[in-house]
Amino acid sequence: xxxxxxxxxxxxxxxxxxxxxxxxxxxxxxxxxxxxxxxxxxxxxxxxxxxxxxxxxxxxxxxxxxxxxxxxxxxxxxxxxxxxxxxxxxxxxxxxxxxxxxxxxxxxxxxxxxxxxxxxxxxxxxxxxxxxxxxxxxxxxxxxxx
Numbered sequence: 001x002x003x004x005x006x007x008x009x010x011x012x013x014x015x016x017x018x019x020x021x022x023x024x025x026x027x028x029x030x031x032x033x034x035x036x037x038x039x040x041x042x043x044x045x046x047x048x049x050x051x052x053x054x055x056x057x058x059x060x061x062x063x064x065x066x067x068x069x070x071x072x073x074x075x076x077x078x079x080x081x082x083x084x085x086x087x088x089x090x091x092x093x094x095x096x097x098x099x100x101x102x103x104x105x106x107x108x109x110x111x112x113x114x115x116x117x118x119x120x121x122x123x124x125x126x127x128x129x130x131x132x133x134x135x136x137x138x139x140x141x142x143x144x145x146x
Contacts, residue, residue, distance in 0.1 A: 009127050023125055028092040028118045035093075035121025040066050042136050065140075068105035071113035074139035081138055086119055093118020 012018070040062070047061045064070060075090065082090065094115030102110035123132045 009129065021125070023122065026122075026125070028089070028096040029098060029114075031089070031119075031121030031125065032093050032096070032114050032117040033121065034124055035117035035119065038124045038132060039071070039117060039120045039136070042133065046140075068102060068109045068113035071116045072105075072109040074136070075112050075116040075119075077142040078135050078139045081135070082119075086123075089122045090115040090119045 043065045044058075044062050047058050047065075050061075079087070092115075094111045096114065096118070098110075098114060105113070119135075120132055123129070123135075
């Protein structure tokens with residue numbers, strides 16, 4: 001098994017004796033709930049790996065990439081790279097009826113961000129962490145190229 005998050009998932013599964021879950025039964029907002037954390041963890045890891053600095057600077061760098069408008073931009077950039085299944089999961093999250101209101105984002109960006117988080121959560125629960133990282137890298141790389 002690989003080192004990193006894949007071994008984390010394997011160890012977590014082993015220690016807590018998870019049963020295989022039918023992901024079709026999960027709400028898109030449940031995926032978004034965990035996907036928000038996973039996306040944030042990947043971004044924070046990238047920011048920290050860029051070098052040691054003050055936590056305030058780390059927070060500002062990470063916040064610029066995890067805010068709803070940045071997530072909406074990222075999903076637009078990677079949309080052509082998504083599989084049919086991934087597009088379906090994204091749309092389920094984007095179209096889900098959320099009971100929270102966007103604080104610092106347009107409703108369109110907020111819904112797109114929720115869709116991205118849903119996709120990240122789905123891939124995480126499917127234990128396809130490599131795909132999570134590949135998609136985030138594609139989106140960030142396409143952002144730098146422009």
